[in-house]
Amino acid sequence: MQSKANEILKIENLSKTYNKGSKSETKALRNISLTLYSGEITGLIGPNGAGKTTLIKIIMGFEPADSGLVSISGFEPNDLDVKNILSYQADAHFVSKDFTVWSYLKMHSLLYDIDKYEERLNFLLEKFSLSDAKHKKINGLSKGMRQKLELIVSFLNNSKFVLLDEPTSALDPPSVFELRDFIGNYRSEGKTVLFSSHHLTEVEKVCDRVIFIDKGEIVSDVYLSSVETGFLEDAFLKYERERRFL
């Protein structure tokens, strides 16, 4: 049982509707409530349009919720102090293309105010097998390499809480193993990761807990230690057939 002191993210009755009052009105989130605890890797899964990215964007403070409360270690998403605790890896692969890998990471290190950033950068480039590409232009990188680059940015400042939006969508199997290994070490340092993905097997291998959302609602919230291996895939298929998760 997790204690209140361990809470890193608390969301209560969060709702968000796009294009309110118009024909294309979409309820992206409906009264979502959840709590994440330190040292946990949580998977956020659900079909396309379920509300995963909207939830992440609201946690990051990129857009406001219509109602509800989001608290990250006691701070609101738009509080600047949150940026010391929280970091983010985006799902898209459009990182600014004017830079080389090294200059892009150096820029983020400067903005994070990291002392001796060279050491940290070399360590992360090595971990994610990007050392050979460090002087290449981002423009010339493959989709998977750009995704690794964004992953490095999210782990750059060693923050307590990392949001990963579809982190494995463009990665090849060896890179997925590297990421899994890295996230495992991250957890052992007591850090928290919220991991949104469509890859159920991957989520099952990495996460301690899985939150399934659909049509803006939490359908299920399960600790994987309490269920059997392969549970997620079976449960997902059952949900597709019967609109019931368990």
Added chain:
Amino acid sequence: MRLFYKLIMIDFLRQWNFTKVSILLVLTVIAGFLSALPGIMGWVAEIPALYMPLTDYLLQIWKIIVPFSVLFFSSGIIAGDIKNHWIRSILIHRITRQDLLLSKIIATLVSVIITMMLLGALPVIVFATGIGVKLDFNILNFVQVLMYFIFEAILFITIATWLSCFLNGFMNIFVLAFWMFLDNILMKGVLSLWMSNSFAGSVIIDVFFPSGFSEAAIVASTSGIFPYESLLWGFASLSFFLGIAIFSFSKINIDKSSD
């Protein structure tokens, strides 16, 4: 504060990509060559003037260069950076939207000032040196005119930034160019004849189609009078556009990706 300076530097360096550096270098070389040509060819040997008033020449040149360099450096200033996810990538740091907006305006301003010097001041000096005429250089007058054009550049950059909050791609500079055209052709010409007598007319002309700062530069340079009225209109306009630019940027959706 240190972070804010870093942000300005990063944005400034991003603006000077290979294409922009090349274009500006080529233009500087052409402007320098054309300015040196009369001296080299001896075309102006019979010019009687012994002194050339630097500020008067700069006034005429900057009136053209400032709007064009603003258009050059502020195309898609917000929309482009939302599209390539730059703004989202920066806002993961301890940076407010207001700081980011102001840093972008300042970085663009620095680029515009460099262009003003390279394509404005340098050719005039080359021209004067080439024909062997001394430059009449009044430091106070120069600084005053330079300051007014810097404010004018800030005003145009701010308008371009505001427009870029809701116009896609490079559309902001097309609209800004059209705005400048309206300002010069319609507002300051035909319409001002019957609109300037009313308060509403003055507001429309001087706040929404602003040229207070360039007028201030002309007044200061030609009459030597301190241009209170033009400056007040200029600052009124700048405050208005800066206010709506900050408001628009604070509301804009910076991440258009979806689930």
